[in-house]
Amino acid sequence: MTGHDDLPVAARTRQLEERLIAAGLTSDDEIDEFLTRLYTKASPVNGARMVARAWTDPRYRDLLLSDGDAGAAEMGFGDLTYGLRVVPNTGSAHNVIVCTLCSCYPVSLLGPSPGWYKSFAYRSRTVREPRAVLAEFGLALPPDTGITVWDSTSEARYMVLPARPDGTGELAEDDLAALVTRNGLIGTALL
Amino acid sequence: MGGQTGFGPVPVGESGDPPFAADWEARVYALATMLRRRGVFNSDELRNAIERLPPDRYLAASYYERWLAAIEMLVREKGVLP
Structure with missing residues (x-):
């Protein structure tokens, strides 16, 4: 010292x-x-735009799920070296991201990470008891919904592709993007 | 977290708005990015340095205090400052 x-x-x-x-x-x-x-520039609005595009364009959804960095680049968020992997929620499968090592996070697409993402409690408990952690966010998933926890590193960062809410078939892409929340992109909330 | 438990509930109210509690936190975050760009260290080295802080200091420090201490440690170890 x-x-x-x-x-x-x-x-x-x-x-x-x-x-x-x-x-x-x-x-x-x-x-x-x-x-x-x-x-x-760094904002969850960016991730939300990618989600809305994936909801409305099957080709883009396939690209985003197969190569996240390329999917981001196509929406104008180029030069990312996140090794981004986008993980899709369905009615029976839920995804949530964490970084147990520290705080890896796709900042360009989600904005600066929230304090709780960096907390010892979130980092240590999400991998052990995700259902209990999600309940603390007010998210009570049905017991038969499977939860996959994705642990980020400097080589692989994650973003959740939330399920499209019911009753949104008439909405335009910009209006759909407005439904997507930061916590929805992390997996600590549903839309 | 090395398998440790006992940190209590998740502080879900820490929403990240504003993203930095003080200006120095933003400067620490920026310095870490600049030093990665310069190739002084990479993300894994920074994370490793954070984890090498003495446990009492690690647990007592705030998030960006740990980053600052880790950057100071790496800069010393790498000998990049006169």
């Missing part, structure tokens, strides 16, 4: 940042540009 570990975290962060900038490893402009993009 070095002395700066005793500083308050904000000061430690600033000190690290200044040293990295001085070493030419990044710049204030690069950091600001990255954070601006994160705040303005």
Whole structure:
């Protein structure tokens, strides 16, 4: 440990940042540009648009389920190296994603991850007792619904393709996308 | 989580809005991304460094405090700063 570990975290962060900038490893402009993009572009609206397209276009659904990164690229979310795998919910099979190791998550498509996704409780318990964890989100699945838990890594990230709600046959793609929630894309909610 | 249990209920109210509780958390997240882009470390090395923090420190720290400590550790180990 070095002395700066005793500083308050904000000061430690600033000190690290200044040293990295001085070493030419990044710049204030690069950091600001990255954070601006994160705040303005990374959103569950992106994943929701992919879901709505998959609900309305069987060819796109096949692409999305066979090659998630390619499915994202076709909707304009290119350059992803998530190894994205999209897992479809049905009436009898439910999917939920977690990262037991830390917090891998398709941020570009779902936005910054919620605090609970990064919590020790969610990470440790989802793989052991998913039904109990989902109940804490208010999601009580029928006992005969199978639950598959997908544990994310830096090489494989997941997004749930929720089941299309009943009675939405008349809706246009944009209206369908508006039905898709962030938690629906993680699998901690139904639509 | 190394198979540990006993962390209680999921804090479902932590919705992630706003995504960062303080500006320094966003800066830590950004620095991690920049250092990955520069090839200083990859995601697995960052995660491994987080898991190598002393257990008492790991459990007492907040999420982004763990990231900050891990980045500081990796930067030291890699010798990328003068």
